[in-house]
Amino acid sequence: MAAHPRARPARVVEQHRAGYVVADATDHVFDVESPPQWQRPPGYRRGKVAPEARAVVGDWVLVEDGRIVALLPRRNALKRAAAGEHYRQQLIAANVDVALVVCGLDGDFNPRRIERYLLLARAEEVEPVVVLTKADLPGADPDAARAALASVLDQGVPVLAVNACDPAAADALAPWLRPGTTAVLVGSSGAGKSTLTNTLLGQARMKTGQVRERDARGRHTTTYRALVPLPSGACLIDTPGMRELKPTGEEALDDGFADIEALAAVCRFRDCRHQAEPGCAVRAAVEAGDLDPGRLANYHKLQDEVARAADRLAQRRGGIPPGREGGGRPR
Template sequence: MTPELAALQTIGWPLSAGESLPDDPRWRQALAEHPDARPARVIEQHRSGYVVADGPETGFPVESLPEWQRPRFPPEQRPGVGDWVLIEGQPPRSARIVALLPRRTAIKRGAAGEHYKQQLIAANVDTVFIVCGLDADFNPRRIERYLLLVGGGAEPVIVLTKSDLAEAADPESLPEAMATLLELAAQKIAVRAVNAKDPESVAVLNPWLQPGRTAVLVGSSGAGKSTLTNTLLGIERMKTGAVRASDDRGRHTTTHRALIPLPSGACLIDTPGMRELKPTGEEDVAENFSDVEALAEQCKFRDCSHAREPGCAVRAAIEAGKLDPQRFANYLKLRDEVAGAANKLANRRAQKSQEKVLGKALNKRLDEKYGKH
């Protein structure tokens, strides 16, 4: 293996032993189309451009393709943190991106605003650490919303931080919080409670932070993502801040997404806190609420609305204490949100398809009238 490939592997380049190129025909084709380009990974994304790296300590700014800067260019098709790109030229002045390599996984959400847009949170990740503090900000419904947005091949792991504070303030709070996640554990979703400041406690995350793997931290402000990052790094690299005493809500300390190589050989993407988590319309609600879906299949009527119909297995489970009514209410809410987003996505795709057809027709008429140039 060349030194260049060895350096790329330290930041997650997907290359198995004995391989000279990743086992992905799409990547091989892109590399063949740009024989003078070399791969790099996006480690920071700013409004003004990107910072990429081709090794663990080699971050440098690069120019992006001009079309990515156009206002109507779909934001989710621009590179994001964790993406692999092909670059030409030498840093720091002449390096530029010439191609975006296809993503293995992508974590996205619906962007704020009335018009349908997607926002990329992180790309090419193996694990999504959903970080939630065991304080007054603990919210199982928010965790369910994050789980809905993961999908697409990445493994979710729920990380409950501030276990030390929970135990000190109320010894009963920790087991009570864990009980609210029994439905998720039954779906084989890993749940780990940690003291984010204690390396020995954080070591329970090591199975997901092996060499060559990439994880992303998501969660609301003040959940402890930056503290967790500092502990995994072994140094105080990320700025941290205290939460408000009134409601345990945090302030933004991470201002942009960044990919950081860890001493373990894994890569970690830290993200700013997100309080608005709109679905994109591509999520699978049934997969994330398989317990509710299984109960619905036992209802007497196929079109049961789970309200007042006789023989409703869902209502029976709620009344028997086998299904959390708040979880069921969140299921209905997220199902409606995903359906609404899916409708907007379909309309957007139909509009773009129509614009493409009209554009071709216009070009054809111009060619017929004035001739091809």
């Protein structure tokens, strides 16, 4: 603030290629330019600013004369690793309290993908809530979905089944949308995020679309992230659908797989890989029907992905990945 005495704080409510839309009051929203150093083309190396050093929706910035002059410190930033050969982080939203993980009770329902969202949310100390939409569709079975998410429920993550078009959905989500709270909607295209946003707003503000019958996939009706104030006094960030969720390497698997980590602690061998080793408590739980084999397979997959991402992140920073100081794999 001392370096920009004439600047005023504002929050980013939309992010576009040509600039940003910010708000310094609920009813005062305006366009601003980004700093010149944020406008470098992708192949420009000299003075290039990393994507995570630029403002995203939910960030607080200082604005002066129609331009952002500074990015204020973040409390957190929900993010994933971007697709591509080179390591790069893609920020989804900043300064978030709650992540509403939206998944439809149709062909979109995927417990393994939900586990990925929960892992990314917990890495930034964002409270996750699973919202199962389309509970009104013929054939929808919320009880069966909750059974498939038993391990998620056991870890205290709320799982709600709603009709995103019904105003009752706003009542169901009210405990997580209190005044001053910022929530972000994440999920696949066609899951019902924009429909749910309209219901929470009490008006049809966000564009919605139909899903394809053959695979329950939706079109990208939301093409950019947007923060909107809700009648409850909370702020809600709607995001485009995400089909790929790659970890950044900063996640801790024990946050999302506490059940497996607890079992691993009593395996006979400390470096047990939970494959075919004798005395493996994790495999014993699978064989006894106490642990979903699909969840264990996802745990192994994410373990490898997080380790690879941590290596790439460490190489980028010129350091040693956490847990690798002795040369072994993290447990």
